Amino acid sequence: MTPLLSVQGLSKHYGAQMGCADVSFDLYPGEVMGIVGESGSGKSTLLNCMAGHLKPDAGQVLFETRTEGLRDTLQMSEPERRMLGRTDWAFVHQQPRDGLRMGVSAGGNVGERLMAVGARHYGDIRGQALDWLERVEIDVARIDHRPSTFSGGMQQRLQIARNLVSGPRLVFMDEPTGGLDVSVQARLLDLLRGLVRDMGLSAVIVTHDLAVVRLLADRLMVMKSGRVVEAGLTDQVLDDPQHAYSQLLVSSVLQV
Amino acid sequence: MIELRGVSKTFTLHNQGGAVIDVMRDVSLMVAKGECVALTGASGAGKSTLLRMIYGNYLAQAGEIRIGDVDIVQAEPREVIALRREVLGYVSQFLRVVPRVPALEVVSEPLRALGMPATEAEARARDLLNQLNIPERLWRLSPTTFSGGEQQRVNIARGFAHAYPALLLDEPTASLDPTNRAVVVSLIAEAKVRGAAIIGIFHDEATRAEVCDRCIDVSQFAPKALA
Numbered sequence: 001m002t003p004l005l006s007v008q009g010l011s012k013h014y015g016a017q018m019g020c021a022d023v024s025f026d027l028y029p030g031e032v033m034g035i036v037g038e039s040g041s042g043k044s045t046l047l048n049c050m051a052g053h054l055k056p057d058a059g060q061v062l063f064e065t066r067t068e069g070l071r072d073t074l075q076m077s078e079p080e081r082r083m084l085g086r087t088d089w090a091f092v093h094q095q096p097r098d099g100l101r102m103g104v105s106a107g108g109n110v111g112e113r114l115m116a117v118g119a120r121h122y123g124d125i126r127g128q129a130l131d132w133l134e135r136v137e138i139d140v141a142r143i144d145h146r147p148s149t150f151s152g153g154m155q156q157r158l159q160i161a162r163n164l165v166s167g168p169r170l171v172f173m174d175e176p177t178g179g180l181d182v183s184v185q186a187r188l189l190d191l192l193r194g195l196v197r198d199m200g201l202s203a204v205i206v207t208h209d210l211a212v213v214r215l216l217a218d219r220l221m222v223m224k225s226g227r228v229v230e231a232g233l234t235d236q237v238l239d240d241p242q243h244a245y246s247q248l249l250v251s252s253v254l255q256v
Numbered sequence: 257m258i259e260l261r262g263v264s265k266t267f268t269l270h271n272q273g274g275a276v277i278d279v280m281r282d283v284s285l286m287v288a289k290g291e292c293v294a295l296t297g298a299s300g301a302g303k304s305t306l307l308r309m310i311y312g313n314y315l316a317q318a319g320e321i322r323i324g325d326v327d328i329v330q331a332e333p334r335e336v337i338a339l340r341r342e343v344l345g346y347v348s349q350f351l352r353v354v355p356r357v358p359a360l361e362v363v364s365e366p367l368r369a370l371g372m373p374a375t376e377a378e379a380r381a382r383d384l385l386n387q388l389n390i391p392e393r394l395w396r397l398s399p400t401t402f403s404g405g406e407q408q409r410v411n412i413a414r415g416f417a418h419a420y421p422a423l424l425l426d427e428p429t430a431s432l433d434p435t436n437r438a439v440v441v442s443l444i445a446e447a448k449v450r451g452a453a454i455i456g457i458f459h460d461e462a463t464r465a466e467v468c469d470r471c472i473d474v475s476q477f478a479p480k481a482l483a
Contacts, residue, residue, distance in 0.1 A: 028334050186355035193354070197369070215354060219333045233312060233333040240314040244270030251271065 002064055004029045004202050005050075005170060010059030012042075012049050018226040019045035023059070025221065025231065029169070032196055032203045034217030034234060036210060036249065042226035043206045044174055050204065051091050051172045052081050063088075063170070086116045090163035094175035096155035100147050100162065106133065107143040109162045117166055132161040136191060153184035157191065164195060171203040177212055189215050210253055214238060222246045257422050257453035258287040258310065263319030263329075265302075265309060278479040279305055283319065285472055289421070292444060292454040294468040297475040303457045304349075306474055307424050310455065311346045312336045323422050341369055345420035347428050351411040353400045359385065360395045363413045370418060377417075384413035387439055405431045416443050423447060425456035429463050441466050 003026035012019035020042035027033055035043045048054040050061050052073060061073045066088070073081060085091070093099040100109050110129040111119075119125050126143075133140050136157040138150075147155050156176065163171065176192065177185040193216060196203060205216055213220055213234055220237045222230040222245065230243040241247045263283040269275045280302050287293050295303040308314040310321055312328045321328045326339050340346070345366075353362070360381050367377035385395055388409040394402065399410045408431050415423070425444070429437045437460070444467045447454060458464040464471070 031334060031337075190354065190356045218337050232315075233336055235313050236315055239308070240267075242268075242315065247270050 001028055002070070003027055003062075004031075004064050005204075006060075006062040006070065007050060008060040008062065010046065010049055010056050010061065012045050012054060012056045018042070019054075020049065020223070021226045023228055025228075027170075027202055027204065029202055030200050031219060032201075032205065032217045033219045033221065034213030035204065035206045035221045035223060036208060036213055037223035038208065038249075041223040043223050045226075046223070047172055047174055047204065047206045051089070052085065053091075086113060087166055088169045090166075090168040090171045092159055092163055092171065092173040092176050094178040096147065096152070096159045099159040100155065102148050103146065105144045105146055106138065106150070106158055109147060109158060110165050113162055113166050128165060129161075132165050133158075135195075136161045137187070151184075153180050153188065156180060156184075156188060160188075160192070160195070164199065164201075167199070169202060171201055173203060173205040173207075175207050175209075176205065177207070177209065185212075192216060210238060210250065222249065257289050257324065258285075258455060259320075259322040260285050260310070261320045261322075263309065263316045263321060265305060265314065266317050280474075280477045281479045283474075283477045287422075287453045287455055289451045289453050290448050291470075292448055292456065292468050294464050294471045295455065295457050296464075296471045296473050301475045302477065303474050304426055306477075307346075307426055307455065307457065311340070311344065311424055341366070343420060344422045344424070345415050345418065346424045347412055347415035347426060349408075349426045349430065351399060351407040351414075353398065353407070355400060356398055358396050359390065359399050359402075359410050362399060362410055363417055366414060366418045380417055381413065384416060385410070387443075388413050389436060389439070405433070405436070408432065409436060412440055412443070416447070419447070419450060419452070421452055423452050423454045423456075425454065425458075427457050427459055429458065429460050437463060 005027040008024050010023045011021050023046055035046065037043045045054065049056040062070045063073050065071050073084065107126060107129040110132050111125040114125050114128060130140050130143060133143060138154055138157055147158055150158065177188055180188065189212065207213060217234045220232065220234040221228050222237065224245045230237060230241065230246045237246060238250055241250050261284050265280045267277045267279060283306065295306060297303055305314060309316050316329045319329065323339060323344050326335060328336060360378060363381035363384060364377035367380060390406060390409055399407050412428055429440050432440065441463060444454065
């Protein structure tokens with residue numbers, strides 16, 4: 001089986017400050033990988049470099065495209081990469097307002113991504129938007145409301161609908177449950193788990209919440225000071241961490 | 257079906273002065289298809305640790321752990337995941353419940369993951385929950401609020417939903433009443449008949465005598481020369 005995404009020696013420095021250093025891994029279709037580490041460990045830098053939001057200093061981000069096989073997305077032209085970002089890739093931001101158009105209705109937010117890939121029939125677009133609002137458990141009566149009138153949890157679910165409506169194969173998520181209270185988090189995690197399974201998505205999830213990766217991720221990478229210090233099967237890394245930093249991270253979680 | 261050769265395990269506690277705990281050395285054992293083997297030994301001897309190593313949950317420092325033709329010590333995460341989905345089942349002592357997910361879904365999930373249609377997977381889940389005497393009014397509820405014994409039975413139902421060729425059982429009958437214990441014994445017997453290789457920890461001697469073909473005392477694997 002060929003990997004869907006293959007990251008090779010990815011490095012990014014901010015002046016003398018290290019963002020992430022020499023990160024390599026392969027992600028296979030249907031796999032969900034979590035990246036954990038404390039604030040400043042480089043996990044968000046890594047995610048943004050992979051997704052094309054930041055330009056890395058060195059390395060390759062190879063993606064198995066539908067038509068041309070494995071291609072280095074860092075070498076793609078800007079329009080090509082933007083097209084990828086609207087079709088096969090999706091990015092879920094921690095802050096819904098970074099991933100949504102706050103001045104456009106909920107239905108418009110979902111429909112916009114469909115129009116970006118060529119959908120023109122209004123009825124079809126609205127139908128799909130309704131379908132997706134239902135899937136992410138947003139009352140369909142709110143379809144014409146702006147996301148600024150939604151709660152944080154609803155905004156996050158809307159962002160997920162907007163991202164997944166075009167049937168991406170790879171989803172990047174940056175602290176998707178970050179600013180939400182626990183009851184809303186549980187609902188969102190349950191939703192994400194179902195969507196990942198039913199759509200056969202591959203995903204890379206950055207979070208500092210170990211409970212989130214235990215639920216969602218098959219594999220885990222632990223980062224510290226820009227480097228990957230440990231990687232493996234999620235439950236193995238969490239239950240039998242080998243590296244000093246992973247042990248500290250796991251043992252620091254408060255039991256409830 | 258399950259074969260261990262020269263397996264050893266140490267825990268290095270980096271944040272507690274780098275203490276190294278030698279837990280097990282040179283474990284070799286074999287379990288054939290249709291055979292059920294009990295791990296015995298005093299509490300703390302390493303029974304659960306060994307079971308977790310076979311499941312790939314704990315990392316072995318040396319040796320080989322073969323389930324069918326996969327060596328779980330060397331395998332890539334995705335190979336272990338595929339193995340756990342198709343070949344290797346594990347019933348832990350406690351159910352790790354996902355909030356909001358109803359019992360029926362918890363039990364049918366392993367089958368759904370194998371691509372079985374929802375209705376068929378649910379039918380199998382219903383059958384198991386019935387056998388294990390979980391009242392039907394609880395099926396649509398999340399097991400988070402169930403009693404310890406009910407959670408354990410949901411866990412067993414989940415573990416037996418798919419006919420795994422290899423099965424690991426960590427005290428499956430621990431908190432069960434005699435009726436449900438008998439159900440679990442018959443589930444294990446059925447699994448043996450269809451050719452599953454089973455390794456289990458059974459504190460209850462009656463159960464052990466009923467289902468196990470032989471016992472392996474894990475205290476024999478304790479490192480001999482303790483500093």
